Amino acid sequence: MRPLPPALSTFAPEVDRIFAFVHGTAAIALAVVVIALVVLAVRHRRRRGVAAAPPSVSRAWLALELAWAVAPVVPFALMFHWGFQAYLRQSIAPDDAYVVHARARQWAWEFEHPNGITEDNELHVPAGRAVRLVLSSSDVIHSFFAPELRVKRDAVPGTFTSLWFEAIERPDVPLEGDLSVPDARRIWYRAPILCAELCGASGRWGPNAGHATMSAEILVMRPEDFDAWVSTPGCLGFPPATTLEWGQQLFSMKGCTACHAREEGAPPLAGPSLHALFGREVRMASGEVVIADEAYVREAILQPHARVVAGFDPVMPRIRMSDEQLDALLEYLRTL
Numbered sequence: 001m002r003p004l005p006p007a008l009s010t011f012a013p014e015v016d017r018i019f020a021f022v023h024g025t026a027a028i029a030l031a032v033v034v035i036a037l038v039v040l041a042v043r044h045r046r047r048r049g050v051a052a053a054p055p056s057v058s059r060a061w062l063a064l065e066l067a068w069a070v071a072p073v074v075p076f077a078l079m080f081h082w083g084f085q086a087y088l089r090q091s092i093a094p095d096d097a098y099v100v101h102a103r104a105r106q107w108a109w110e111f112e113h114p115n116g117i118t119e120d121n122e123l124h125v126p127a128g129r130a131v132r133l134v135l136s137s138s139d140v141i142h143s144f145f146a147p148e149l150r151v152k153r154d155a156v157p158g159t160f161t162s163l164w165f166e167a168i169e170r171p172d173v174p175l176e177g178d179l180s181v182p183d184a185r186r187i188w189y190r191a192p193i194l195c196a197e198l199c200g201a202s203g204r205w206g207p208n209a210g211h212a213t214m215s216a217e218i219l220v221m222r223p224e225d226f227d228a229w230v231s232t233p234g235c236l237g238f239p240p241a242t243t244l245e246w247g248q249q250l251f252s253m254k255g256c257t258a259c260h261a262r263e264e265g266a267p268p269l270a271g272p273s274l275h276a277l278f279g280r281e282v283r284m285a286s287g288e289v290v291i292a293d294e295a296y297v298r299e300a301i302l303q304p305h306a307r308v309v310a311g312f313d314p315v316m317p318r319i320r321m322s323d324e325q326l327d328a329l330l331e332y333l334r335t336l
């Protein structure tokens, strides 16, 4: 049997015990039923010269029938009780939890910390502290799934859902550097985030778009290091040396790659190819033709539905970004 992923939250051991109990009980029940079925079918098979006996209605039979109708209630009741207790513990976050807003969109995750800093497809959290995620979606249903933390919850447009977890401290993973000074770049360990929503969109929109591409990462830090990270201005993703590199990094972190090809001659995905966009004549669905200059591209990103390119559906999400990020992105787009 394939082992479960590493258990990296305080919930995980209990979730795994319940999981093992449910599967163990089901396996035993399956074995008992299948063995009884085979044995009885062989023993009572049709034989030449032996007439079928009518079903017996003795008291002993009645007792037996009652026993196997009632007995399974016990493990089911246990499963319910145990599972419900764990569900309640997972539902109600401690009052002092650190609250992060997690926004899902096609096809990326955005996380906003209490002090207003946001990060894309990465979520820094402290180990050993309760973290509550308030989930929302700006388009379709998504599903936040962190298998190693054993948490999963849908992000539903028009409402908020929430989940919480506490990432464990891992003495088994050595921390590097001088531990006496907090280091805003020191990551203790990582855990993947997936979108567990299933739908047919990826088929319609090409191989690079879809919930399956919404992979992100939880970066667990020592609490001291996390405090340093969260209070360092400009700490996000530590913008690389040049604006151009930053723009390139943002292009994939903000999820643009899911819908826009960049190579010359590449077929369009859900959105037009952005190769040699600047200076191009773009025909809009309204019939208007515009030259793609700086102002146009800016508008196309900040207000995607203001003008829609002919031949495409208005599916580009509004992607929040700072002016600095937008400048960097434009600088990168210019080079394509």
Ligand code: HEC
Residues within 6 Å of the ligand: 106, 107, 251, 254, 255, 256, 257, 258, 259, 260, 270, 271, 272, 273, 274, 277, 282, 292, 297, 300, 301, 304, 305, 307, 308, 309, 312, 313, 314, 315, 316, 317, 319, 329
């Ligand atoms: C879910 C798919 C999707 C994502 C993600 C997406 N776009 Fe788009 N984009 C589109 C579609 C569809 C259009 C064409 C329709 C329209 O104009 O709204 C478009 C249009 C554009 C245009 C105008 C292109 C032209 O030919 O005139 C630009 C520029 C652009 N997107 C940039 C971006 C950037 C930068 C990102 C990432 C921050 C991004 N897009 C993310 C789907 C997407």
Ligand SMILES: [Cu+2]
Residues within 6 Å of the ligand: 104, 141, 142, 143, 195, 196, 197, 210, 211, 212, 214
């Ligand atoms: Cu999704």
